[in-house]
Amino acid sequence: MKIVVAIDGKQSADSALEFILKSKYDADSEFHLVHVIVPGFADAPVAGIPDVVAEEKAEEQGVLNDMATVLKNKLGISASTEILSGEAADVIAKVCKQIAADQAIVPSHARHGFSRIWFGSVADEIVDEAPCTVIVLKMPISK
Numbered sequence: 001m002k003i004v005v006a007i008d009g010k011q012s013a014d015s016a017l018e019f020i021l022k023s024k025y026d027a028d029s030e031f032h033l034v035h036v037i038v039p040g041f042a043d044a045p046v047a048g049i050p051d052v053v054a055e056e057k058a059e060e061q062g063v064l065n066d067m068a069t070v071l072k073n074k075l076g077i078s079a080s081t082e083i084l085s086g087e088a089a090d091v092i093a094k095v096c097k098q099i100a101a102d103q104a105i106v107p108s109h110a111r112h113g114f115s116r117i118w119f120g121s122v123a124d125e126i127v128d129e130a131p132c133t134v135i136v137l138k139m140p141i142s143k
Helices: 010-023 050-077 087-099 114-119 122-129
Strands: 002-006 028-038 079-085 103-108 133-138
Touching: 002 010, 002 087, 010 050, 010 087, 010 103, 028 050, 028 087, 028 114, 050 079, 079 087, 087 122, 103 122, 122 133
Parallel strands: 002 028, 002 103, 028 079, 103 133
Antiparallel strands: none
């Protein structure tokens, strides 16, 4: 089974990892852990201003590597990691198509009200665009 796991920070990685560990995937399952950086104003580094994109890449690569290590140590499953750029739902759906994924796991921020209207739901978009089953995980609400 080929599984794409969309990660957006440590909390989403923890939620996805908890789900994966409880789900009893076969040892021959292939996990592809992905973080998507949405293009924006901070794409071009400016002298004297922190390179937020480089910082995000480094932080997220650490999260992905930690998750891959846990999958290897606890389940004996190897996982690839990748940081991509673009609109999150489009990129995740494209990765699902490229690797012929059987499943995608997408932790959701569970936005409500104005923030959902403003930011939309990336999870909903992935469900609409991905060619495979998409499991949306409800993450705990941050306090």
